[in-house]
Amino acid sequence: MNTRIFRARHAMGRTVRGPTLVAKDGFSARYDLDRINGIFSRPSHKLAGQSYVGKILVLDTAKGGVATAWMLHEMQSRGIVPLALVLNSVNPILAQGAALGDVSMLAGFDEDITAAIPNGAKVEVNPEMGLLTVVD
């Protein structure tokens, strides 16, 4: 098993394990997602057309407006939600949304996390320890 561990400066939520969906692109629930069908819908997004449901999203930075603060909660209520969010940098909206929506999140690494984590890898997000671990 190939194990690699990355430490995050900011962390929130519960420990989860799942497959990654990785892109060097931003994240905004309002701008980028078809939240009904659970896919990235913004045509110019690098993950356009791909499902985010149950995935650990590994992205560059938070984008867009304030709606994500409510939308993660609404997405969680229907189970059409990412398993966790992992970003190089995050804005207050995403943190506020993750807090209300109970979505685990890590942010702030010493390297570009979108380059370090393979797409489709199985990872563990451990907010209590502030660690992202590639487990498979």
Place this chain on the structure above:
Amino acid sequence: MKLTDEEIDILAGKAGPVPQQALRHQIKVGEFFGAEDMVPVTQAHLMADTESLGEAGVRWLEGLAAIVDGQRRVRIPTITDPRGTDFANADLLGQTSAMLDLERRAISAFEALGVAMTNTCINYQTIQAPTRNEHVAFGDTGVVIYSNSICGARSNFEGGPSALAAGLTGRTPRYGFHLPEMRRATLRIHVEFTPTSLNGWGALGGVIGRIAGNYWAVPVIEGIEGAPRSDQLKHFGASMASFGSIALFHLAGLTPEAGKLTDVAAPGLPGLRVTRADVDELQRSYHTDDQVDVVVFSAPQLSLFELSDLAGLCDGRRFAVPLLAVTSPQVKPDADRMGYTARIEAAGGKVLSGMCFYQSYAREISEAMGWKRLATNSAKLVNILGGYGYRPMLASMESCVDAAVSGKLART
């Protein structure tokens, strides 16, 4: 986080479960960002359209509003961003009764919590602009960037749950743009072109937003000629915030914290140039069709001056495709009184109030009305609507009105 005696009491539930829950949320966010303590705030501005809230969010609000123990009303003036509809004109947008019922339930819950339903994203033009160094908890990115940059106030992006929490506790975690050191410039932009049109200002803001790229970036901009007007800076900031998640910029020699460049910028700060070609390229990139299904002026809501300009362009015209102009409930009565609404509607347009187009179930509107190709002078709106299935096109107010008449958007 270091808490005051009052905050310790709130956290212990001595003020009741509503402020207790609010403070818990604030501490969670504050600890995430390493905030040392809370800072008192004087106003909160709350984004909470029901497309964002959904059934789950409205139930969450109703749960708060149903609590009778202790303090459940906001402690400081707490106002709202645009709603998800204009009830008087919901049919024109193809909105369903279920959407309107959800809106009514949300409004009822907010009123029970003491929130003032101002329904505006231009509160800095219509309600009460914050002053320099005033700590506030504002939602709507356009409101935050204008308040921080033009007014010199201090706010982070506060999403609906956090703005409501700030209203209920009268404070917010002290991190980000509440801290003086975070307000210093992180990059220099030299602008070689000063736009005149609102879409030009929006496009310039979009270019700079893309360059700056993330929430913690603070561009200081040099080279702007003359003194920009409030509506120009409104579009500039709203677009920069939308394209780049930017919450604060400085204009050297113009905005309150940047009387001179060195007030905000360290020597040797890296710089970039932005040219007219960059601005034109952003606008051209959105011109993907010549046909137009609908023309929308919104995002941010229009000021009285914008409506006056629009009324002048509508005189003697007859629209072939729908034209919507969206303003605030504070501006709309003046627009009615001064005849602007009547002149726009005589040409076949419609003036809507208290909503904003992209916050009003834009995807469902597109499907119900068959609107895909949308012309607007708002760079913020074109940036948002791509994800909602539209083909948004950015043009001047004049070109958009011409497009409403002919159904075609002229290439520039």
